[in-house]
Amino acid sequence: MVADELPHFAERVINERLLTAIDSRRRAVLLGAATVAAGVVGVTSVSLPRTDGGTATPIDQGSPDPTTDPTLIAHRGFAGENPENTRLAARAATRENGPGRRADLVEIDVVPTADGDVVVFHDDDLAGRDGEGMGLTETSGVVWKTDTETVTSAEVLQSGETVPRLEELLSSIPSAVGVNIELKNPGSTSLQFGEKLSDEALDTQKAVWRPFVDRVVDIVDAHDHEILFSSFHEAALAVVAEQLTASVAPILWESVDDGIAIAEAYDADAIHPPVAMIRNTPFFDHGRFGETDLVRTAQSHSWDVNVWTVDSWYQADRLLDAGVDGLIADYSTLLSK
Numbered sequence: 001m002v003a004d005e006l007p008h009f010a011e012r013v014i015n016e017r018l019l020t021a022i023d024s025r026r027r028a029v030l031l032g033a034a035t036v037a038a039g040v041v042g043v044t045s046v047s048l049p050r051t052d053g054g055t056a057t058p059i060d061q062g063s064p065d066p067t068t069d070p071t072l073i074a075h076r077g078f079a080g081e082n083p084e085n086t087r088l089a090a091r092a093a094t095r096e097n098g099p100g101r102r103a104d105l106v107e108i109d110v111v112p113t114a115d116g117d118v119v120v121f122h123d124d125d126l127a128g129r130d131g132e133g134m135g136l137t138e139t140s141g142v143v144w145k146t147d148t149e150t151v152t153s154a155e156v157l158q159s160g161e162t163v164p165r166l167e168e169l170l171s172s173i174p175s176a177v178g179v180n181i182e183l184k185n186p187g188s189t190s191l192q193f194g195e196k197l198s199d200e201a202l203d204t205q206k207a208v209w210r211p212f213v214d215r216v217v218d219i220v221d222a223h224d225h226e227i228l229f230s231s232f233h234e235a236a237l238a239v240v241a242e243q244l245t246a247s248v249a250p251i252l253w254e255s256v257d258d259g260i261a262i263a264e265a266y267d268a269d270a271i272h273p274p275v276a277m278i279r280n281t282p283f284f285d286h287g288r289f290g291e292t293d294l295v296r297t298a299q300s301h302s303w304d305v306n307v308w309t310v311d312s313w314y315q316a317d318r319l320l321d322a323g324v325d326g327l328i329a330d331y332s333t334l335l336s337k
Contacts, residue, residue, distance in 0.1 A: 063280045064295045064323025070316075071326035072335055073180055074103035075309050076122060080330035083159035084136070085109060085120045090172040093332065100332030105178035105228065107328055110166055112187045112212050113148040118166040118219060122184065126154050126163075137163070144187035166216065170223045178226040180306075180328075182251070183236040186212035194232050194253030196261045205235030213239040217246075230272055234262050241266040249306065252277060256292045263303060270304035272328065275315060278307060280322040283315065295323045310334060 077089025081099070085108055093103040109122040125142050127135040139146075139154035154163050164172075166181075173179060185191065186209045192201060213236060220227050229240045230249040237248045249270035252259035256277060263271050271294075276285040279293050298305045306326035310316050316327055316334040327334065 064299060067320045067323055067325060070320055070324070070335065071104045071304070071306065072101055072332075073105045073107050073306055073326055073328045074332070075107050075328045075330050076109065077106055078103070078330060078332050080311065081332060083157045083161050085122060085164075085169075086156050086159065086161035087164050087169055087172040088159065088161045090169055094174055094177045098332055101335050103177060103332070104326075105180045105226075106173055107180040107182065107230075108166075108169060109182045109184040110216055111143050111185050112215070113143060113151045114145050115148040116211075116215065117148040118212075118215050119143065119148070119151055120164050120166055120169045121151070124185065126151065144185070166219050167222070170219070170225060173225060175224040178228060180228045180230055180249075181216065181220070183209070183213065183216065183229060183231040183233065183240075186236070191233055192235070194251075194258070195234070195255060196258040196265075197234050202235055202238060205233070206239050209233070209235045209239050213243070217243055228270065230270075234265075237262065237266050237268075249304075251308070254288070256289055256294060260297060263301065268303055270306050270326070271298055272306050272308055275307055275310065275319065278305075278319055278322050278324060281318045283318070299323075 074089075074093035076084035077086065077093045079089070082089035082092045090106055090108075092098060093106050096102060108120045110118050111121055111124075113119055121136070121143055123129055123135060123143075125135060126137045126139045126146065127141070129135045136156050137154035138158075139150060141150065143151055148165075152163050152165060155161070156163060170179065188208050190208070192205055197205060217240070226247075228247045228249055229237065230251050231237050232251045232253060234250070237250060240246050240248055247269040248266050249268055249272050250259050250262040250266075252271060252273040256273075259271060259273065262268070273294055275281070275283045277289050277292065277294050278284055279295065295305055304325040305323075306328055307319055307324050308328040310319065310327045310329040311331065313334050316329070319327065
């Protein structure tokens with residue numbers, strides 16, 4: 001049954017379970033993740049969409065034109081509204097009568113199980129988030145060291161939804177809606193993250209990623225969605241680029257130069273920087289990124305700039321004023337329909 005057909009009482013039960021019955025636990029998990037994100041991007045309040053007007057920084061002379069028709073990318077299926085990376089989240093993010101705007105793309109994370117199946121899950125551990133605190137499920141174990149049956153039986157945020165296989169989640173998304181698949185981890189703790197690799201290191205890392213990426217591509221080939229592959233890991237994108245003509249987008253971390261070099265190496269269609277890399281906004285971290293004008297650089301290469309993770313309408317407005325193309329967002333209500 002698609003979300004449009006869910007009875008109102010069923011949706012109410014789901015919402016109550018998510019926002020009332022497990023309110024303290026869910027808020028702790030989501031706020032914990034948001035706090036980590038805030039540390040990365042330098043935003044002080046990301047728990048819920050902000051309602052204050054804030055203060056904008058002056059726009060540099062000659063800055064990019066504001067974006068009037070942005071791409072809305074549902075981060076893990078609008079994780080601020082739905083149990084992330086689940087079939088329910090995918091359906092809710094892509095239905096026509098949701099609380100906000102329908103997603104143009106749904107962003108999801110993929111990792112393998114111990115049996116080699118591809119599942120949609122963000123964290124390494126089923127029951128822990130970023131090494132501490134409460135996790136997304138109450139089932140213990142590292143995902144890629146746990147059998148598929150156990151992983152796919154784990155309940156996400158006590159929502160009644162369980163961890164889905166990739167093919168199941170894709171079947172929950174209309175083919176007219178794109179999917180941004182983040183290649184999160186191939187099942188290894190020996191990965192090189194967020195950097196441009198030497199030729200030798202790249203060959204070594206590609207061997208680690210290749211079996212997993214092969215499985216993901218095989219699954220994707222059986223569906224009709226427009227797919228954008230993204231990753232913090234150069235080797236993951238390198239393996240994708242070897243196999244098929246696919247859209248890829250490096251996710252930028254600490255080094256703008258490394259992110260640009262990776263995008264150039266694999267003929268990227270987009271780049272995914274954190275909010276703090278976007279000049280001409282109140283969020284730009286001059287201390288970390290200096291005189292970077294990433295939007296201008298991307299425009300010169302015809303790359304879309306899709307920014308993560310946007311949690312308020314105020315952030316969205318300032319980022320669009322600065323010329324970004326897409327918002328990787330936790331809420332569907334950041335833009336008018």
